Amino acid sequence: MTSTQSLFPETYESSRERFRGYLSTIKKMWNKAELHQHVMSFDNELSIDWIYSEATEKNERILVFTTGEHGVEGYVGSAMMHMFIENHMPKLDPRTTGILLVHAINPWGMKNHRRGNKDNIDLNRTFMLDPQFDPSFNPAYDKLDAFLNPKGTLTSIFYNNLTYLFRLGWHITTMGTRDFRLALLLGQYRNQQGLYYGGKEMPEETRVIMDLYKTALRDYEQILHLDMHTGYGPRYQMSLVNSALDKGSSDYFEKRFNYPLVVAATADEFYAIRGDMIDYIYGLQQRDFPNKRLFATSFEFGTLGDTYYGLFQSPRVMVHENRAYWHGAVNENVRAEAKRGFEELFNPSASNWKEKAVKDAEQAFKGILKAEGYI
Ligand SMILES: [Zn+2]
Structure with a gap:
């Protein structure tokens, strides 16, 4: 058994090294398993790594496990991957089950502890069935642009918190909470330095991952996809976030998986976005592979909580963090403070948080694998 603390890697490189080392373990069950790498075009030190194997006898179903779409969230993702490989993978049946494990979809973001890729692109705004990187999409974002993306050096965090709260109150009063959250999270394709930027064209990372999903849907009758994220939802209860394209209700899935918290990614239950990766795989299945059985979900390990306070x-x-990145900070203390807050949001340090996160993931892995017929 690995201790909880040691599940969580310190660096991108050590996480990748550990991931590559899984190949020998996996080969004991899937003798045809191979490690693949896509070396990033802009930096040959960075790569998207995955381990893939077909079933050893008949390709009936595949388990897809992905991490690090939002770079910095890859540390928690890596911990969950490790636990999955140690405790749950050995229960799968390699004769009929293929396996696709992806380490750090966004390696630059993981290495540099940012959410976006090197072009500030939130990859979870880029997975579109019919790719449209339309700069005029989500016009309401313009109302929030100056609030979300203030220019100029980051001075005192205290002072800027006050400004933030004041402006937040004003925007919520004028727009209403629902419209505010929608404009905030939906995605935008025009401010290259802004939050939730989706880019001008399909990023390299997205292209690589889309090809993997197409292969999985093409070659297997049943696809189960588990994707790891951090940052939203209650601090001490991981949320399973389903696609709005899955017709099952959240209540239905809570019972089915024997898991206490399932939400759907709609404006009412969670949030609606364009270019969501899980929506993409559902869209692809419904359009091109309507007879295949698919269940895909995101594990969202909450950190700041889902109270009104936490949400904002x-x-x-x-x-x-974004301001300090683009415009710098007045001194090293302010820069570090901004970065620390960001790190606590997406890669928290507290050991009791880590322990509960692991426990929740264990319960969800068990419930989902059983309900979907994988164990
Ligand atoms: Zn995420």
Whole structure:
């Protein structure tokens, strides 16, 4: 058994090294398993790594496990991957089950502890069935642009928190909470330095991952996809976030998986976004592979909580970090403070948080694998 603390890697490189080392373990069950790498075009030290194997006898179903779409969230993702490989993978049946494990979809973001890729692109705004990187999409974002993306050096965090709260109150009063959150999270394709930027064209990372999903849907009758994220939802209860394209209700899935918290990614239950990766795989299945059985979900390990306070703390932390990144900070203390807040949002340090996160993931892995017929 690995201790909880040691599940969580310190660096991108050590996480990748550990991941590559899984190949020999996996080969004991899937003798045809191979390690693949896509070396990033802009930096040959960075790569998207995955281990893939077909079933050893008949390709009936595949388990897809992905981490690090939002770079910095890859540390928690890596911990969950490790636990999955140690405790749950050995229960799968390699004769009929294929396996696709992806380490750090966004390696630059993981290495540099940012959410976006090197072009500030939030990859979870880029997975579109019919790719449209339309700069005029989500016009309401313009109302929030100056609030979310203030220019100029980050001075005192205290002073900027006050400004943030004041402006937040004003925007919520004028727009209403629902419209505010929608404009905030939906995605935008025009401010290259802004939060939730989706880019001008399909990023390299997205292209690589889309090809993997197409292969999985093409070659297997049943696909189960588990994707790891951090940052939203209650601090001590991981949320399973389903696609709005899955017709099952959240209540239904809570019973089915024997898991206490399932939400759907709609404006009412969670949030609606364009270019969501899980929506993409559902869209692809419904359009091109309607007879295949698919269940895909995100594990969202909450950190700041889902109270009114928590909901609006996450953008605050992201605003400061993004500002310091583009415009610098007045001194090293302020820069470090902005970065620390950001790190606590997406890669928290507390050991009791880590322990509960692991426990929740264990319960969800068990419930989902059983309900979907994988164990
Ligand atoms: Zn995420």
